[in-house]
Amino acid sequence: MQITQILFLIFAAIILGSAFKVVTTKKMIHAAFWLIVTLFGVAALYAMLNAGFMAMVQIVVYVGAIAILFIFAIMLTRKELLDSAAPLNKNWGVAALFGLLSFGGLYTLLRNWEGFSNKASALSTDVDMITELGTALVTPNAYLLPFEVASVLLLAALIGAVYVANEAKSD
Amino acid sequence: MIPISWYLILAAALFSIGLFGVLARKNAVAILLGVELMLNAVNINLVTFWRYNAPETVTGQVFAIIVFAVAAAEVAVGLALIISIYRNRNTIVADDLDLMKW
């Protein structure tokens, strides 16, 4: 067992464990914290995959923004009673079943794929990944359009969120 | 060396857990947490395939970045909605939000 493999297993355990906690804790704020742990784990995974920029973006965006957002939402919608009640609804058995089914299905599908046992190829070192990525995002021939569309999407989401969450004016 | 299958299985497992969370949690915010987990699983998949199949391109990473953006937008809007619902109905238990009931 190589060191990378062990590392992978530890991170996998962290991710899966905290993910499990996310979906099973009673208290919402705990769930949010466990999510942060999961996100960190995923970031570490990105780093193992030589996608350093991705790891950073994961932490900054997901943990720094989205998770914070969750915490804010949880704070604004807190209910004492809810936190002491059972976290799962009455269909959780079926849901578990479906979860297992989906995992099983995905595994079955992937297993029959011939590339399932590939090993990673070596990275070329003369290419600067980040420069490449940055150039690709702003090159019209490349991925400028999706980039701009994503921006528009974010703008729309921003406006939408502000509007939806706006308190009705009482005048 | 780590075979691709480990990453993919991990992503599948994460996805399944997220699915479970979406389907089984009472709290609306918790549902969104489950969605986040699923999105992360997807991202892992994307990056894994980038690394193992086409590392010289940047397509995989770009895709994953766009997913980030979308996830962020979706969370923002979703939470705004939940807050609005909370203000109107004073509840965020998903089962209580059944206005579309027959």
Added chain:
Amino acid sequence: METTNLIWLLPLPPLLAFFIIVLFTNKSNKLSHIIGVSAAALSWAGAMYVFYQAVVDDHFVAFTDTIDWLPLGDGYLEIGVRIDPLSAAVLFFVGITIFMIFLYSVGYHNFGQPKGDHDKQGLPPHGATVEDEHGHKHTVPSVEPMYARFFAFIGLFAAGMYTLVISDNLLTLFVGWEIMGLCSYLLIGFWFAKKSARNAGIKAFMTTRIGDVFMLLGLAFLYTATGSLSYEVIFSEATLHALASAPAFWGLSAAGTIGLLLFIGAVGKSAQWPLHVWLPDAMEGPTPVSAMIHAATMVSAGVYMTIRIFPLFSAGWDHHTLTPAMSIIAFIGAFTALFAATIAIAQNDVKGVLAYSTISQLGFMMAAIGIGAYVAAAFHLVTHAFFKALLFLGSGSVIHGMEHGVLHTGDHSVDPQDMRNMGGLAKKMPITFWTFLIGGFALSGFPIVTAGFWSKDEIFADAFAHGHTAVFVTLALAAFLTAFYTMRQITMTFLGEARTPEAEHAHETPWTMTTPLVILSIFAVGFGWVGIPEDFMNLSLPTNWFHSFVGHTLPHPMAAPVFSWIPLGTSLVVALGGLGIGYLTYRNFKSADAVDPMRKLLSPVYHFIENKYYFDEAYDYLFVKPATWISEVFTNKMDQGVIDWILHSFGTASFAIGSTIRNQFDTPVINRFFGDGSAEVVQIFGRWLRKAQTGRIQQYMLSALGVLFIIFIALYYLVLA
């Protein structure tokens, strides 16, 4: 125009008059009678022209014309017209009498008079109250409500008679025969609201129908035996010979059988015994109808036909012994003559006497033709038409005068037709009296100056000369009775003093009624002179024109009977004797309630005579009642009971089936089970299904995923694996 074309057109004017009046002018009395009288006049003019053409031609045989009518196999059934001397003579009297009757009808039905107070269609008119300038009200005769209809009917009648006379075959003769049968029904029952009139019409039609059935049988037999109904064919020597030799029923030859069968038709039509019962009842019709039917046309048609088929039933006659058919005809004729005369002496209705008189005189004609006196029969036919029409129209005039008296006194219980209520009318109605007298004398056979004498005398002469003593004696007796009852009638009606106030107030009738009387009386007097035998009273007189003219209708004309004093003497004795005794017996008949002298004289048999020998009652018992019973059984039991029951049960069954289907199948199965049921099922299903719409998105997601998994697994295992 050519005479034959004219002959075809003779029935047309009255027929057209019928249609025009029925379709167009039935609301206007004046137009209707103008059309009717003009039609009669036109046909008369045509008939006169044809007669003239026939008479002036020295070698006249016949005017004939035929057309191919009905395609039959290889050839055609031909119909056509034929005017030979016999039909020319008949045309002569038919034309003039019809014309006179049409003219008479204008006055008889009170044209120009006001509409009656309570006159209804179907009843005879009852008078209208008019106010004169002084404010006095009196009742005057009112116009007949169905005036136009009358002219239409007699127009059709006239068309039928003309058709019969001009036809050259028995088929179209039969057509005319039946048209007249229909019209007699319509006209006898003219005043249809009177039950007696309706019954009389039915009686006439039914009785003549019996005769017509046998006549049809005769026609069928004839056609089968000879293949034709045309006179030229059936009266040809060869055909007659064949028919005479072929044996048929009951010892008669085919010719005799056919002749008898056809004769039975004439028995019905000319009211001979035993089918005489309809004629007295036919007096229910208006008097012009009685004149038409019983003098001019219908009854004459029967005699005409019998004379026409003389060659048939006399086929094989050796001029000595009568053929069986001839004997039967002679018997029926003679018997009827005497039989009817005996009834006539006890009749009190002025038209009733004339009715029985007609029957009797037709009997004379039948007897004449039965014994083979061809020309005598035809001669008497023509003269009788004139004086009988005259007598009937005269009686109508008398009745009109009496009705005037009834309207004047207002006493409607007095029957204006009863002779006992009359008397003294000679002074009040002179024209009617004198013409009636002439007619009556002609009927009785008053010597020399009346036509009846000559024709009756010829019958007697023929009977005596050929040794038919029985016929001779019977006819002589009948002639005596004829003179007797005629004088009885004249005395009771016209002579003496008025026996009732109604008779006192009678007065003469208008010119439209008296003119025809005058014209007819001229013929009643003069027509006899065309038939004076050459050897009359052993003088040498000019040729008997009538005898030679009509006699030539036969292929072998028969010689006139040799003159003998006995028949002449007999006829003088019976005529004058009868007239004298009649006058003497009845001149003392002073009051309306007096007992008829005959009643005392013939008391044992008087009530038989008075009730017409109870023949009506006998027929009623034998035929009418059983027929009514059968028809009632058939109507009630068969028709209503069985057939209607079947139909009703169809209805009931259908209803039951329908109800069963409705209640057992339609309502529970179709309506409830399928109809409501399917709605119910949908509702239940919907209610069950909507539970899936919980509004909870996690459950929606679960179901979506579930289905997705199923599809994926199915896809995987079926497609990919």
